[in-house]
Amino acid sequence: MTALLETRALRKSYPVPAGLFRRTEREALRGAELRIERGEAVGIVGESGCGKSTLAKLLVGLVPPTSGEILLDGEPLPARRPTSLQRRIQMVFQDPSSSLNPRRTVRQTLAELLAVHRIVPADRREGRVRELLDAVGLPRELADAVPGRLSGGQKQRVGIARALALEPEILIADESVAALDVSVQASILTLLRDLREELGLTLLFITHDLAVVRQVSDRLVIMSAGEIVEESGTEAFFAGPRHTYSRRLLESAPRLPAV
Known part of the structure; x- marks a missing residue:
């Protein structure tokens, strides 16, 4: 079945100075392969600088990829998106x-x-x-x-x-509760869950906070150093992450309440 949103070998590099007259490139995203089904709530999790916000900007069309493709309903998205595609x-x-x-x-x-x-x-x-x-x-x-x-x-x-x-069909929330206090965070998370159900939205929730993402996501995508290192159902992840980085991420998080 065709995914609503898909990335294939998606890469993004940024030029950085490497001396007085030289420049090099920093690879922020390294060949991301991702499938999002219609109606899913997917949490994208990782430490600051892991590439998750870069992925969000690519998906919404704020920056162009260095290489690779983004597909919507199986059709590649052009570099210059018409308004009808931007809205989605x-x-x-x-x-x-x-x-x-x-x-x-x-x-x-x-x-x-x-x-x-x-x-x-x-x-x-x-x-x-x-x-x-x-x-x-x-x-x-x-x-x-x-x-x-x-x-x-x-x-x-x-x-x-x-x-x-x-x-829109897809709503991307990029660290959208990170700057709020805990009580306000809870109300915004509840709002996002309710809107997803009422409007049939597909939700991508990007965060570094495992306690937060557990409350809104069906599935987790774990990122490290520009790469997707693990994908798992949310509760399956908390029961036993597979990747070494994922285990370290979970061990370093504050004690998480059961959902």
Whole structure:
């Protein structure tokens, strides 16, 4: 069966200085082979610098691969993606403050997306903004607030609403709860689980935190030094990781509660 999202021999290198007049390359991703089925919730886990955020940027089209392919429904994605393809894969970023315009209200941010991408007719935009606020659990009165008036958790909910405005099939959450305190983390994780179920989303949850990823993922992909070193069902991983790096990662994590 054709996977919804697939990567084949995906590589990404970045130029780095190697002296006064020389440059070399740092390979951030090394031949990643990944299959994501429709409706799955997949956690991509690894330490900082392992390549997981690079993989996310490649999947959403923010940077081009050095080599290899990304396929959506079995069709290779072009380097320059048309709007129709961009909409199908959306990302929620770690720091919503850096991705929200500080001068625009929540209503303006969402309405502009709906207008630019022609998601709904002009006379339905206000209603759709209200629906998006309801979907992410934000009071409607916050529609006229600018980001500076919102808490960290509220900003992240706006970030999720903005991604949902484009009606994606795949939602990539890149360290999206890392900057939040524990209670707010829990509410955002619950929201992501609920949205996945209600909207039939395919979820890729990228994190370094095993305790967090256990709560939202059906399957885990473990990355180290730019490579995928293990794939496993979530509970199977916690029962007994196979790769040496995976075992070390689990042993170094705080004691994890059973789900």
